[in-house]
Amino acid sequence: MTKEVFLKMMSKEAEKEALGKVNVREKSILVKEILIIDVKPGWKKGTKITFPERGNELPGVIPSDLVFIIDEKPHPFFTRDGNDLDVTQKISLAEALTGYTVHLSTLDARNLTIPINSIISPIYEEVVEGEGMPISREPARTGNLRVKFKIYFPTRLTSDQKTGMKRLLTSS
Numbered sequence: 001m002t003k004e005v006f007l008k009m010m011s012k013e014a015e016k017e018a019l020g021k022v023n024v025r026e027k028s029i030l031v032k033e034i035l036i037i038d039v040k041p042g043w044k045k046g047t048k049i050t051f052p053e054r055g056n057e058l059p060g061v062i063p064s065d066l067v068f069i070i071d072e073k074p075h076p077f078f079t080r081d082g083n084d085l086d087v088t089q090k091i092s093l094a095e096a097l098t099g100y101t102v103h104l105s106t107l108d109a110r111n112l113t114i115p116i117n118s119i120i121s122p123i124y125e126e127v128v129e130g131e132g133m134p135i136s137r138e139p140a141r142t143g144n145l146r147v148k149f150k151i152y153f154p155t156r157l158t159s160d161q162k163t164g165m166k167r168l169l170t171s172s
Contacts, residue, residue: 031057037068042083042134042142045072078107083143084132088150096120096151104147106131112145120149 037049047070055064078085085107091100102114116126125146132143157165 035066039070040136041139042136043070044080044082044136045070047136075107077104080133081146083135084146085143086146086148088148090150090152091120093151093153096149102126102147104145114147120151122149122151124149 033054035051035054049068049070051066051068053063054066057063072080078087080086087104089100089102097119099115099117100120102112102116104112104114106112112128112131114126114128118124125148128145128147130142131145135141135143
């Protein structure tokens with residue numbers, strides 16, 4: 001028996017459709033069936049969706065379950081940590097010492113502006129509550145966005161710049 005299963009995945013966030021096809025081959029009969037998975041916001045990698053008794057069918061045997069496992073596509077800027085999102089901003093030493101404004105486009109295409117007026121050390125993190133991933137079992141709640149920083153130091157300073165930096169940094 002050959003069973004073709006067409007999987008239609010729906011995401012309310014992206015409103016895009018993906019069509020998958022699974023071929024299971026045994027003997028002679030072709031059965032087509034469309035299965036729909038409504039992908040919920042916040043589902044994590046490894047989430048399993050089971051269609052009971054929709055797998056291989058053999059005469060006199062109960063069909064096996066058909067199981068789909070969610071995977072995550074890597075994002076160029078954000079990484080997921082549970083329900084939280086992490087992003088790293090590259091800034092200069094001058095920006096780290098004098099303040100910096102983070103400008104981000106969120107996964108749902110909103111623009112965030114996060115002003116940071118304090119000194120940004122290499123281990124500093126700015127946490128923005130409620131800007132992470134949706135929590136799948138509690139769709140009204142979301143995780144946090146953690147903004148981390150990679151600070152670029154100058155590769156050279158002139159003698160005058162070094163003297164000026166020493167004077168400036170030791171006077172406080």
